[in-house]
Amino acid sequence: xxxxxxxxxxxxxxxxxxxxxxxxxxxxxxxxxxxxxxxxxxxxxxxxxxxxxxxxxxxxxxxxxxxxxxxxxxxxxxxxxxxxxxxxxxxxxxxxxxxxxxxxxxxxxxxxxx
Amino acid sequence: xxxxxxxxxxxxxxxxxxxxxxxxxxxxxxxxxxxxxxxxxxxxxxxxxxxxxxxxxxxxxxxxxxxxxxxxxxxxxxxxxxxxxxxxxxxxxxxxxxxxxxxxxxxxxxxxxxx
Numbered sequence: 001x002x003x004x005x006x007x008x009x010x011x012x013x014x015x016x017x018x019x020x021x022x023x024x025x026x027x028x029x030x031x032x033x034x035x036x037x038x039x040x041x042x043x044x045x046x047x048x049x050x051x052x053x054x055x056x057x058x059x060x061x062x063x064x065x066x067x068x069x070x071x072x073x074x075x076x077x078x079x080x081x082x083x084x085x086x087x088x089x090x091x092x093x094x095x096x097x098x099x100x101x102x103x104x105x106x107x108x109x110x111x112x113x114x
Numbered sequence: 115x116x117x118x119x120x121x122x123x124x125x126x127x128x129x130x131x132x133x134x135x136x137x138x139x140x141x142x143x144x145x146x147x148x149x150x151x152x153x154x155x156x157x158x159x160x161x162x163x164x165x166x167x168x169x170x171x172x173x174x175x176x177x178x179x180x181x182x183x184x185x186x187x188x189x190x191x192x193x194x195x196x197x198x199x200x201x202x203x204x205x206x207x208x209x210x211x212x213x214x215x216x217x218x219x220x221x222x223x224x225x226x227x228x229x
């Protein structure tokens with residue numbers, strides 16, 4: 001157990017729907033990062049939050065949004081889902097805001113859009 | 115901007131033989147470099163990290179990597195492969211000193227270990 005908790009582990013939903021993925025960072029970590037892993041794109045950085053504020057944005061679609069709550073857990077919202085959104089979504093956390101010493105990853109949420 | 119190139123998408127070795135997974139990077143600032151491993155249907159686990167201290171970095175499970183600034187490389191090695199090493203390995207760069215707060219991942223190298 002890495003200390004980063006992601007729920008749910010698996011999610012199957014239909015095109016056009018909206019889902020919410022949840023992440024609880026490791027105790028003491030203030031930064032949360034979201035990544036998407038797909039066969040064709042590899043690991044893609046989506047977005048980072050540090051202590052409740054958005055810090056960096058990567059290849060995140062406008063249909064996707066995220067937030068970090070006062071208790072530091074984070075949610076990634078995916079809407080108007082398309083088949084191509086099927087992927088493994090990872091959350092990672094780090095103590096600081098630059099991941100200088102590496103991140104701790106959760107075990108991921110596997111999203112299947114049908 | 116930072117980038118990472120893993121030179122081999124797939125490496126196959128026999129159990130007990132050495133492992134070499136190659137990684138080259140580019141970075142505008144002094145980089146931190148990492149290797150992560152992902153076993154099938156699992157999350158990513160940090161193997162080792164270089165953060166401007168010793169250039170030869172030792173990690174878990176007998177892996178090590180050497181930071182070579184002149185060659186912009188950070189290759190991962192292990193003297194003797196074990197069946198449990200079969201996994202996908204990601205080389206990762208993070209820039210220090212810039213405004214870039216994200217890690218950039220290589221596309222991964224799939225390591226197969228044959229009995």
